[in-house]
Amino acid sequence: MRIALIEPDVQHAKLVDRLIFAGGHVCQHFTTSAPFLHRATDEFFDLLITESWAGDHSAEDVIPRARSILPSLPVIVLMSAPRESQIVAALHAGADDCLSKPVRGPEMLARVDALLRRAGLRRPSNRRRDIIGGYAFDAAHFAVTFRELTVILTPKEFRLALLLFNNLARPVSRAHILETVWARRRDVRSRTIDTHASRVRSKLQLRPELGYSLTPVYGYGYQLDAIPQEAVAETG
Structure with a gap:
């Protein structure tokens, strides 16, 4: 929450x-x-x-x-x-x-x-939109809007993306991802998480030159970081 x-x-x-x-x-x-x-x-x-x-x-x-x-x-x-x-x-x-x-x-x-x-944790129907780091998450339509683009994600991709943005600059464990995105299903393979992370990275353009970096944390999970624009300019 x-x-x-x-x-x-x-x-x-x-x-x-x-x-x-x-x-x-x-x-x-x-x-x-x-x-x-x-x-x-x-x-x-x-x-x-x-x-x-x-x-x-x-x-x-x-x-x-x-x-x-x-x-x-x-x-x-x-x-x-x-x-x-x-x-x-x-x-x-x-x-x-x-x-x-x-x-x-x-x-x-x-x-x-x-x-x-x-x-009861029930959000009003008109309060299902979160804006984090320039990305607007519309839970009603599983849509994410950023840089004047709107991308439709699958429900699991949407939950994973929102989880990562809510934990910006913090590592998120695979166990936490499974609990949040797949409701702790034990039959979910590790590479399934990797596939979804790759799709989220691609669809939301999470690349260092565009201000974000989504990287795996060895033996743990994934971490999303915001890259300062001055750092992007220096490496560009």
Whole structure:
């Protein structure tokens, strides 16, 4: 699932990001609420985790603004040594849960999973479009639009491409790919994953000279990286 994190403390954000990734989710970090609210107009998030002070506004102000864009968005508020009055204020403002900082891994993941289960994880029909790194993913039609081109993928190619873009600059294991794309089917051969990765690379033009590199990670899986344009120019 896609989880937005608003956390001004970058070091704590790195801890939360690692925990969320270990739990099988994707984390998008924002240091203030403004860029998150802007991104939420184009992209869908399944859950918001925000610090009680979101860098530019309090969580009590951010929650209603977030839900005006993403109705029924589940929200967890992070607090350092919270007082009862702070917890009550956050819950009255619409928070679904509160967690003390620094977070404890097993507890945080258990609360995230419980909240996502209760939320039902159903995206509105008009919020099935994700824009990541200049690529727009239309889940309703398995279409990807980039550089004024629109390419139709097979459902499995689409899920693989979206998984790779959601984990940009991170290696994605074959086990994670199997779970996400093939629902853990044990009869899927390793070369089947390789074939789909090759098709995604070709159809979406994931080449270094065009700003992206999709490479196999020996003995592990695949990694998609964005290539800075200045690096492309230097090698060109």
